[in-house]
Amino acid sequence: MAKQAVLLIGDLAHASDEWSALSSKYTLKEFRKGEREQFLSNCKSGEYDDVVALYRSNQSTSETGPFDQELISALPKSLKYICHNGAGYDNIDVASCNERQIGVSSTPVAVDEATADVAVFLMLGALRHAHVPLTALRAGQWRGESQLGHDPKGKTLGILGMGGIGRAFAHRAQAFGLNIIYHNRSQLSSDLEPSYTIYVKTLDELLERSDILSLNLSLNAKTKYIISAAQLKKLKMGSIIVNTARGALINEADLVSALESGHIGSVGLDVFEEEPKIHAGLVKSDKAFLLPHVGTMTWETQRDMELLVLKNLESGVQTGQLLTRVPEQKSFNWVKDGDSALASKI
Ligand SMILES: NC(=O)c1ccc[n+]([C@@H]2O[C@H](COP(=O)([O-])OP(=O)(O)OC[C@H]3O[C@@H](n4cnc5c(N)ncnc54)[C@H](O)[C@@H]3O)[C@@H](O)[C@H]2O)c1
Secondary structure, rough: OOOOOOEEEOOOOHHHHHHHHHHHHOEEEEEEOOOHHHHHHHHHHOOOEEEEEEEOOOOOHHHHOOOOOHHHHOOOOOOEEEEEOOOOOOOOOOOHHHHHHEEEEEOOOOOHHHHHHHHHHHHHHHHOOOOHHHHHHHHHOOOOOOOOOOOOOOEEEEEEOOOOHHHHHHHHHHOOOOOEEEEEEOOOOOOOOOOOEEOOOHHHHHHHOOOOOOOOOOOOOOOOEEEEEEHHOOOOOEEEEOOOOOHEEHHHHHHHHHHHHOEEEEEEOOOOOOEOOOHHHHHOOEEEOOOOOOOOOOOHHHHHHHHHHHHHHHHHHHHHOOOEEOOHHHHOOOOOOOOOEEEEEH
């Protein structure tokens, strides 16, 4: 019997050997580099007509463009699984995948620790206005215009979105003596909810009580601009915002106005509304501690993410189950539930 085919889109940096080893079981096809038009044309020509599962990533969006309705409708009829490398998958039109009954997995869990580490780094950087001494030192001005910062101890940290990264951040934040409150779509079950956190029922209450607000929820049509001028006003004067989730959760222009007025004391941001473009008001602000979306950029985490995508791909092809299927697909009757016990150990 002919081997089933799997397709790699974009590059692998850490799991090339594991990918190559799959050739004993599957026909390996690759679209490592190219343009969207070329990829669409390959789909139409029948080149991928035997492909059952594909590997893609946030990075490979630069080769194919987003997996939007146009691209998903061009994918071969044989395709059953899109195994995505990235915890965020806002560049995949999941609704179109649902229509075609294509399963989609992402890489939660593997990203939690590294991204939470960056959230801590950003929180401390924002509390200390670290941008000023860092740039002064390299300009030969020693401390330059550095001013006193703030301690985290005794402040209230409000976490919006208490998933894997939110919980990993809470775990770290506890060590700094912060009081931790959170708001989530629903309160976490007792086995998931850390004992040192308090659930608040509304976003408004979270905003009103927080000294530091951390965004840890996913971006979708409902959460875009969840923090805009009206929500920023509800935060205390001088409060701090940390965002490691997605830039478009915050209206960046409103954020810049709030920073300029002093209502927001400082920000620590890893993500931006129109990456790689950054609002000029943020770039020039001494109150903004900024990183260029490096949340998961460690050797260990990048390798774990690549391996998890390959595990999803194999699990899909072998058993019909994805280990870390995106939550939007969990209620469909064509979905076979993954082995959640296994997924939680990854
Ligand atoms: N900076 C980076 O490099 C980086 C790395 C990994 C992930 N991320 C981003 O972080 C986000 C969170 O990742 P995660 O793995 O913790 O996701 P997750 O799915 O485990 O958690 C998200 C949480 O947000 C909650 N939520 C969703 N909508 C909400 C709403 N309207 N109000 C309140 N809560 C809501 C969900 O209930 C869930 O508990 C991802 O979606 C991704 O975009 C960024």
